[in-house]
Amino acid sequence: MGLGVEAGLSDTIVTTRLDEAVNWSRSYSLWPMVFGTACCGIEFMSVAAAKYDISRFGAEVVRFSPRQADLLIVAGTISYKQAPILKKIYDQMCEPKWVISMGACACSGGFYDNYTTLQGIDELIPVDEYVSGCPPRPEAVLDAIMNIQKKAQNDSILVDRVKKYKGILDA
């Protein structure tokens, strides 16, 4: 029995760093919120459906509340009228959070070079991954999600905290 307990412990206990455990769980449980305004929003459905299967990356729990999401996917044309809504949604998401700009319209306004259209969401919010295409292929969106996973794996809870409190002190 004693031998069994020893063998059991050595088989089941894993040592790691807190950052690595948290980053591993964050990167494989991204909860996306899709701000879909046009055809790229339809293309995202293909990313999420069975053929491309976003759940292989642990990112299938699409949220409709920004407070429950940590990955904002902006998919479509953003007009100046919609810009304050997008900014508000981004601001309502808790840290840590990431942004994918999906498609030519979200990245640069696309071919809507006119007075109604925001010429890229990075005029408004920080973007982690730009996905080119009109619309992008589902594989390209999955590639962006994998890049976000890599970013999440390099975060540090301690550094985040220091930055946060430094920001509070500097304010």
Ligand code: SF4
């Ligand atoms: S990039 Fe192309 S497919 Fe995507 S929203 Fe703009 S026009 Fe539609």
